[in-house]
Amino acid sequence: MSNYFQPEIETMPREQIEADQSAKLVKQVKHVYENVAFYRKKMDEAGVKPEDIKGIEDLSKLPFVTKDDLRDNYPYSALAVPMSDVVRIQSTSGTTGRRVIAYYTQDDIDIWDTCCARAIVAAGGTNEDVVHVCYGYGLFTGGPGLNGGSHMLGSLTLPMSSGNTERQLQFMEDLGSTILCCTPSYAFNLAEAIREAGIKDKLKLKAGIFGAEPWTEEMRKTIEENLGIRAHDIYGLTEISGPGVSFECEYQEGMHIQEDHFIPEIINPVTGEVLPDGEVGELVFTSITKKAYPLLRYRTRDLCKLTHEKCKCGRTHVRMNKIMGRSDDMMVVKGVNVWPSQIEQVLIRNGYEANYLIVVDRENMRDSIEVNVEMTPVMAADASYDVKAAEKKLVKELKDMLGIYAVVKVVEPKTITRSEGKAKRVIDKRDLYAK
Ligand code: ADP
Ligand code: ZN
Numbered sequence: 001m002s003n004y005f006q007p008e009i010e011t012m013p014r015e016q017i018e019a020d021q022s023a024k025l026v027k028q029v030k031h032v033y034e035n036v037a038f039y040r041k042k043m044d045e046a047g048v049k050p051e052d053i054k055g056i057e058d059l060s061k062l063p064f065v066t067k068d069d070l071r072d073n074y075p076y077s078a079l080a081v082p083m084s085d086v087v088r089i090q091s092t093s094g095t096t097g098r099r100v101i102a103y104y105t106q107d108d109i110d111i112w113d114t115c116c117a118r119a120i121v122a123a124g125g126t127n128e129d130v131v132h133v134c135y136g137y138g139l140f141t142g143g144p145g146l147n148g149g150s151h152m153l154g155s156l157t158l159p160m161s162s163g164n165t166e167r168q169l170q171f172m173e174d175l176g177s178t179i180l181c182c183t184p185s186y187a188f189n190l191a192e193a194i195r196e197a198g199i200k201d202k203l204k205l206k207a208g209i210f211g212a213e214p215w216t217e218e219m220r221k222t223i224e225e226n227l228g229i230r231a232h233d234i235y236g237l238t239e240i241s242g243p244g245v246s247f248e249c250e251y252q253e254g255m256h257i258q259e260d261h262f263i264p265e266i267i268n269p270v271t272g273e274v275l276p277d278g279e280v281g282e283l284v285f286t287s288i289t290k291k292a293y294p295l296l297r298y299r300t301r302d303l304c305k306l307t308h309e310k311c312k313c314g315r316t317h318v319r320m321n322k323i324m325g326r327s328d329d330m331m332v333v334k335g336v337n338v339w340p341s342q343i344e345q346v347l348i349r350n351g352y353e354a355n356y357l358i359v360v361d362r363e364n365m366r367d368s369i370e371v372n373v374e375m376t377p378v379m380a381a382d383a384s385y386d387v388k389a390a391e392k393k394l395v396k397e398l399k400d401m402l403g404i405y406a407v408v409k410v411v412e413p414k415t416i417t418r419s420e421g422k423a424k425r426v427i428d429k430r431d432l433y434a435k
Contacts, residue, residue, distance in 0.1 A: 005121045006114075009260050010315045014308070017259050017316065022055030024288035025263065029053045029062070032294055035080040038073050039065075039296065056263060059286065060274055064297045070100045070239065079103055081292045091139040092238040093212075093422055099139075102238050103292040109148065111289055115236075115244030115258045116149020122249045122256070122313075123207045123232040125179050127154035130204075132177035134168055134186060135212065136421050137161040141242030142212050146181040149244060155179075162186060162420040165193045173202050180208045184215035184223065184231070185423035188354055191226035205229050211236065211243055213422045214323050216341050218348035220252075233322060239298055240285050246320055251312050254319030261289045264318060265297070266306055269327050280305045282327055283320065301327045331428060333360055334367045334404045340425050343406075346397045347373050350390075354423075355416045362430040370407040371398065377413050 012020070032039045033050045043049070046063040053061065070078060079086070081103075088104045104112070120131065131150040135142025143161055150157040158177060160168055168190060171177065180187060187210050194200050205227055211234035223231045235255050236243035245262055246255035257264050262285050266275045269282040283300045303324045311319060324341065331338045340358060347356055355374040360367065371394070379385045387410050394408040 006118065007314070010118065010256070010317060012260075012316055014316060018056055020260060021263055021288060022057075025056055025059065025286065026050075026053060028286075028288045028294055029296065031291070032080060032296055036078060038069065038077060042069075059263065059265070059297070062286075062297050064272065064284065064299050065295055066299050067100060067239070067301070071098050074098075075101060078293060080294055081105060086292050089139075090141045090144065090238050090242060093140055095422060100239060102241075104241075104290075105292045108241070108290045108292050111261055112145060112241040112244060113148035113152045115241065115247075115261065116145050117152040118149075118258065119209060119232075119234050119244050119247035120146070120149050120153055120155065120179065122247055122315075123179065123209050124230070124250065125150075125153060125155060125207070129155045129178045130158065130176055131155045131179045131181060132158045132160060132168075132172060132175075134160040134162050134180070134182040134190075135243075140421070141236065141238050142181075142183070142421075145236065145242040145244055146209065150181075165190065169193060169197055169199065172205070173199055176204045178204050178206050180205055180227070180229070182208075182210060183212045183419070183421055183423070184210040184219055185213065185354065185419045186421065187223050187227070187231070188219065189418045189420075191223060192353075195226065200228065207232060209234050209247070211247075214325055214329070214341055215354075216344050216348065217322070218345055219354050222348060222353060235302075235320070235323060237300060237302075239293075239295055240287055240300075241290065245285070249311065249313040249315055253311065254307060254321050256311070256315050256317040256319055257306075259317045262287050264306060264320065266304070267299075269299075269301075269303075277306050277308055280324065283323075303327055329426075331360055331369075331426065333369045336402060336404050338369070338402055338404070342401050343371055343398065344425075346394065346401050347371075350394060350397065351379070352376065355413075355418075356425065357416050358426045360426065360428045360430060367430070368407065369404070370409065372409045372411055372416060374413050374416055375410050380413050 030050045042063045048061050085105045086103045089101050091099045091101045133146045137143030208231045220231050232248040234243050234247040236245040246257040265284040266281040275281045283302045285298050286296050287294050304320045325339045352373050357372045359370045391408045398406045
């Protein structure tokens with residue numbers, strides 16, 4: 001039975017991890033400085049020479065790189081190897097603006113596949129599993145990433161891509177899929193379709209690997225119960241490689257970051273100061289092994305915290321907690337910080353499912369926020385369910401959670417558009433940049 005748990009790497013003592021990272025970092029900085037003009041300029045402006053970086057203790061001397069830097073260098077100026085060494089490009093989803101593209105050499109792809117193979121293993125996968133990949137394929141990294149990992153592990157890989165839910169269910173049943181890989185919002189929709197088709201007992205699903213968008217613990221519980229599986233979080237971003245930068249082990253207590261390839265830091269997003277374990281801030285990555293598109297101190301805009309505490313699984317790689325949102329997901333409504341995940345928590349706590357849409361607007365200089373949520377089929381069939389009373393209860397609980405008044409509309413089942421990839425849960429109609 002093949003197994004891609006790599007204990008010699010994944011359970012390495014901390015001193016060794018750091019010594020390995022230091023050696024790789026020194027080489028990587030040199031590679032980048034010599035081959036990428038915009039880095040050379042950035043480092044020169046910051047007064048840092050490659051020889052100033054002697055190990056990870058010098059990491060904070062390097063300037064940050066932002067998504068705008070990458071957009072400015074679209075399409076080819078951030079490439080660090082000759083074009084003849086590049087075998088693939090992928091692109092971000094463009095969730096928050098213009099797409100960014102990333103390049104890979106064959107070694108870069110192998111690194112990425114290895115990380116995804118480790119993620120599948122951490123979710124209990126072996127070469128005896130049937131891995132059902134319904135992340136989108138194409139430029140998006142979700143499909144190709146898990147596909148590559150599953151191949152590397154030697155599992156039977158079903159390259160389903162997203163959409164066509166009926167066919168997903170049929171293949172799941174006919175081919176005995178055991179591990180489901182997709183966005184949590186699509187997993188949720190599949191669970192709904194499986195319930196309606198009444199085929200849950202005919203399926204062999206045992207685990208899910210869900211990522212590419214934020215999801216709450218409440219959502220995890222719902223998916224696990226509805227599908228009868230263990231749902232594992234997986235994180236990644238195109239700029240750093242794709243899914244598999246970090247993933248959850250069987251204990252589901254944070255995602256192990258693949259420190260033999262990526263060095264994480266948490267910074268204060270305003271001052272850039274590096275924060276200690278346990279403090280929430282913006283996640284920053286330095287990729288120390290990739291060659292075509294190696295990013296040094298890349299600001300992800302994702303918010304989370306780190307812990308170096310020993311994990312029960314034996315892996316020594318640092319863990320990040322669930323992404324609490326993107327710094328650009330946070331909305332300021334009526335002067336108060338509002339996260340979609342806070343709203344999701346209140347809804348699920350009250351028995352609703354993650355079918356909701358938040359609409360923010362501004363009229364006469366006053367912000368308004370409206371939360372539309374579907375009643376569940378059970379609520380809809382329950383004669384004693386009172387929509388007005390339900391809305392009133394949600395308004396009160398949202399007020400307690402957010403500190404502001406939100407209009408709540410409980411709508412009929414199936415009236416909010418379902419997503420097949422990353423869910424769009426917020427429509428902000430305010431033109432905040434119009435001033
Ligand atoms: P885009 O930034 O355009 O969505 P990507 O498709 O590369 O581009 O997606 C990467 C982003 O997706 C991450 O920066 C993060 O915001 C989000 N993401 C990926 N995995 C997770 C996860 N497990 N939990 C929360 N957010 C995630
Ligand atoms: Zn662990």
